[in-house]
Amino acid sequence: MRMMKTDSGTIKTVKLQKYLALAGLGSRRKCEEIINERVVSVNGETVLRPGIRVSFNDIVRVGDKIVRPLGKKIYLALNKPTGYICSNSDSLGRQIARDLLPDEYKKYHLYNVGRLDYNSSGLIFYTNDGDFANIIMHPSFGVKKMYRVKTSKDIDRRKLKSYKREGTEIKSIKYTLEDYELLSPREVILTLNEGKNREIRRVFDFWGIDVKELERIKIGIVELGELRKGDFRKLTAGEIRWFLSKQRSD
Secondary structure: OEEEEEOOEEEEEEEHHHHHHHOOOOOHHHHHHHHHOOOEEEOOEEOOOOOOEEEOOOOEEEOOEEOOOOOOOOEEEEEEOOOEEOOOOOOOOOEEHHHHOOHHHHHHOOEEEOOOOOOOEEEEEEEOOHHHHHHHHOHHHOOOEEEEEEEOOOOOHHHHHHHHHOOEEEOOEEEOOOEEEEEEOOEEEEEEOOOOOOHHHHHHHHOOOOEEEEEEEEEOOEEOOOOOOOOEEEOOHHHHHHHHOOOOOO
8 A cells, every 4th residue: 555645644545446446336347447438536536547546545435426445345255056146136027146144234235246047056255345356356366166067968088188187168168177077978167267258158058058057166275065055154264365465466
């Protein structure tokens, strides 16, 4: 955290996107998107691009609402069932995964770290710590995600090897696999470093194979384990430290 000198002394400053993340608005990447929408102002001046530094004495607004860094940080792991979406709301009236968490957490403005699509299940984190979310979501931090996939047809091992070695390109987007373990002709464990939007389903569809079940079973060092569908638990202090230890200084 850098310092800014004033007549009255030295004030700590952070980048605006980090300030918004500390206020629980999402990961730093998400907060950069919010800034680019030109809805953020600092001391009455609209901010046109990310990167400016602010102090905790500045008045920061998103729209008409003043935002300030949150106090208590929350880190939860949920086993999302199928039939739920990872969003704060849904125009189609589908069930929201966050609503599976107890009401006592509503005041903390939690959001999902990454996503699992409507027909997928498994491990997903909820937090109000933007730095924590950024570490998990940004591929540069190398946090791997592991998925169990069951299919309607036999999986060609040669395609898996190619997916890992060279990657699979679909409509000018390249998808790459960190590792795999073929458990049976129609069941495989896949490990991804980045995990683009609906990557596994897109790749298998490209191969002409329907995905019957897709479950995320591990994020970093955190395993789904015996956590039942629809249940949650708090991350342990050791698990939280493992993720935050990857954090770079601002």
